[in-house]
Amino acid sequence: MNIAILSAILASLLWGITNHIDKFLISGTEDKNNIKVLLVFSTLIAGIILIPIWLILSNFNLEITTISLISIFASSTTYIISTYFFFKAMEKNDATIVVTMSQMTPVFSYILALILFKETLTIKQILGSIIILLSSIFISLDLDKKDNNKKDMSLLLMTISSLGYAIYFILFDIGIRNSSYYSCAFYYQIGLFLIGLILLCITSFRTPFLGAIKRNGKRFFILNTTNEILNLSSTLLVNYANVFLPAALANVLLGFQGSFVFLLGIIGTIIVPKYIKEDLRKKVVIQKIISIILGIIGLIILVY
Numbered sequence: 001m002n003i004a005i006l007s008a009i010l011a012s013l014l015w016g017i018t019n020h021i022d023k024f025l026i027s028g029t030e031d032k033n034n035i036k037v038l039l040v041f042s043t044l045i046a047g048i049i050l051i052p053i054w055l056i057l058s059n060f061n062l063e064i065t066t067i068s069l070i071s072i073f074a075s076s077t078t079y080i081i082s083t084y085f086f087f088k089a090m091e092k093n094d095a096t097i098v099v100t101m102s103q104m105t106p107v108f109s110y111i112l113a114l115i116l117f118k119e120t121l122t123i124k125q126i127l128g129s130i131i132i133l134l135s136s137i138f139i140s141l142d143l144d145k146k147d148n149n150k151k152d153m154s155l156l157l158m159t160i161s162s163l164g165y166a167i168y169f170i171l172f173d174i175g176i177r178n179s180s181y182y183s184c185a186f187y188y189q190i191g192l193f194l195i196g197l198i199l200l201c202i203t204s205f206r207t208p209f210l211g212a213i214k215r216n217g218k219r220f221f222i223l224n225t226t227n228e229i230l231n232l233s234s235t236l237l238v239n240y241a242n243v244f245l246p247a248a249l250a251n252v253l254l255g256f257q258g259s260f261v262f263l264l265g266i267i268g269t270i271i272v273p274k275y276i277k278e279d280l281r282k283k284v285v286i287q288k289i290i291s292i293i294l295g296i297i298g299l300i301i302l303v304y
Helices: 002-027 034-057 066-092 095-101 104-116 123-140 148-178 181-200 203-244 247-254 257-271 282-303
Strands: none
Touching: 002 034, 002 066, 002 095, 002 203, 002 247, 002 257, 034 066, 034 181, 034 203, 066 095, 066 148, 066 181, 095 123, 095 148, 095 257, 095 282, 104 123, 104 148, 104 282, 123 148, 123 282, 148 181, 181 203, 257 282
């Protein structure tokens, strides 16, 4: 169990690193349309790297039911839409704020399960959900009254994104209820790759994408490849943790992602301020710490 706990914590750390890489790719250059470029890169590179991996992990058993295939392709589409809103929020605020807001995802998952699967919410689940929502609202408050509109917009974007990710999780769950996990993961990756090809056919995506390749192709490729490898590693670590840990405990451990993003932001701002910029004003730091703690407490109450 100790190894499983470490696996879940390491997954949170790796995802925290990917959040900062995303932030740099979105805001760390002077190129416009970075989000469009990143969406194309992420879907295509993810496909090229991960499709063969999932094919091997599935032992080349690609059987999937029609219901699962529809659900999986729908989950791919929903994931990309949600990621777009996530990137837009990341563009407007530092990674810690955005990731802390993303803890609304399990709240929406419970609500959707209540609606779709007729599940009931316990008092603890309702209380935990309220605390998580409060943490998201609190971290969105501008205590200095300087960037209120910016943070309000980030909260709106992350609310949409979190709802979308919750729908994505439910659609993927429907898929694996009717087919194997690895075959679903393979077709999910196929779905993302096809979306990348579709985006590449759209001029407003293709033009900045080709321009970025000419200017920063090597950097974008290395960073995106690193991102996808870290994402895959995190997914495999979570899958391992879920085998040996109760799902509730695994979810709580993954809730430390916001803490890792914050700590990495502090370290990065001190060591490489050119690439990572975390707002370290005392009032803002206290606000972030309170919000992260509230989110973790809410998650603990929610899943236990």
